[in-house]
Amino acid sequence: MSDAEEPSPVRAPLPTETFVTTVSRVRAIGHPFVRITFAAGDLERFRPVGADQFLYLLLPPVGREELTIDSGFTWDGLREMPEAERPVGAYYTVREHRPDVAEIDIDVMLHEPAGVASSWAAEAKPGMPAALWGPRTAYHPPPEVRRQLLIGDETGLPAIAAILEAGGPPARVIVELDERTALELPRVDDLKTTRIDRPAGEPGGDPQLLEAVRALSDLSDAYVWGGGEFDSMGAIRRHLREERRLSATQVSLVGYWRRNPSEGAG
Numbered sequence: 001m002s003d004a005e006e007p008s009p010v011r012a013p014l015p016t017e018t019f020v021t022t023v024s025r026v027r028a029i030g031h032p033f034v035r036i037t038f039a040a041g042d043l044e045r046f047r048p049v050g051a052d053q054f055l056y057l058l059l060p061p062v063g064r065e066e067l068t069i070d071s072g073f074t075w076d077g078l079r080e081m082p083e084a085e086r087p088v089g090a091y092y093t094v095r096e097h098r099p100d101v102a103e104i105d106i107d108v109m110l111h112e113p114a115g116v117a118s119s120w121a122a123e124a125k126p127g128m129p130a131a132l133w134g135p136r137t138a139y140h141p142p143p144e145v146r147r148q149l150l151i152g153d154e155t156g157l158p159a160i161a162a163i164l165e166a167g168g169p170p171a172r173v174i175v176e177l178d179e180r181t182a183l184e185l186p187r188v189d190d191l192k193t194t195r196i197d198r199p200a201g202e203p204g205g206d207p208q209l210l211e212a213v214r215a216l217s218d219l220s221d222a223y224v225w226g227g228g229e230f231d232s233m234g235a236i237r238r239h240l241r242e243e244r245r246l247s248a249t250q251v252s253l254v255g256y257w258r259r260n261p262s263e264g265a266g
């Protein structure tokens with residue numbers, strides 16, 4: 001996760017923790033997502049912190065079945081572990097938290113090329129162990145904003161849906177999606193949606209998302225949140241901050257993944 005060029009909008013409203021848990025259900029929910037439900041274990045003590053709350057999914061090292069960490073996990077501790085023992089993983093948004101049954105759903109995009117987390121998700125089965133580190137947030141609309149613009153690709157969709165469900169000011173959604181991806185957003189009043197299709201199998205992060213934001217009229221009273229490809233989010237942030245002069249508190253665009261991971265952290 002990265003938010004180069006500006007102070008990070010990411011906050012941890014509560015002290016972060018590691019929740020050791022278990023996969024309880026796996027459902028295909030339409031291209032390209034699989035919904036994974038984690039239940040029980042440490043999730044009894046999970047406390048929600050915000051609409052776009054996200055966790056780092058910690059998994060067994062590739063080729064292993066058992067977790068090599070416990071609820072005492074820390075990032076400093078990880079650096080001390082022999083490489084073969086280190087957990088692997090990635091960040092995912094809490095699509096739904098059901099405190100009454102101590103369950104959390106995440107919607108994982110099965111992208112190509114795959115990575116360790118998406119490969120794990122593609123094969124996930126009830127009973128498999130995992131841990132979730134967090135939660136943190138990046139969606140913090142100032143109270144005075146009159147409307148919100150929510151931007152993303154497939155990786156941002158779970159957060160966009162959760163943000164819409166949480167209420168808040170009238171929203172416009174702009175998403176760039178593979179033409180095969182179904183767009184089903186929660187029904188909320190005054191929602192305007194712009195969908196940009198990209199050809200099947202293309203990786204995303206094209207300039208059309210920036211062009212769609214450029215085409216919007218005045219945004220001076222809006223809050224802009226986004227989660228998507230790193231360079232795409234960076235280009236939109238520069239446009240909003242440098243050309244439109246929106247304040248830092250009005251703009252929270254987070255690089256959720258990197259199309260060119262060799263160029264830096266993802």
Ligand SMILES: Cc1cc2nc3c(=O)[nH]c(=O)nc-3n(C[C@H](O)[C@H](O)[C@H](O)COP(=O)(O)OP(=O)(O)OC[C@H]3O[C@@H](n4cnc5c(N)ncnc54)[C@H](O)[C@@H]3O)c2cc1C
Nearest residue numbers: 001090091092093108109111115116117118155256257258
């Ligand atoms: C705060 C936050 C919240 C997120 N929430 C979600 C979520 O709810 N659902 C979700 O699916 N993702 C989400 N992501 C994005 C997810 O963490 C990344 O896609 C991550 O790279 C997946 O890890 P991996 O191990 O599968 O792939 P990696 O090992 O990181 O990458 C392997 C290869 O896959 C490519 N790749 C990675 N992601 C994509 C992609 N989306 N499309 C095309 N190619 C890709 C990389 O460029 C690389 O070549 C979120 C990220 C952040 C920072």
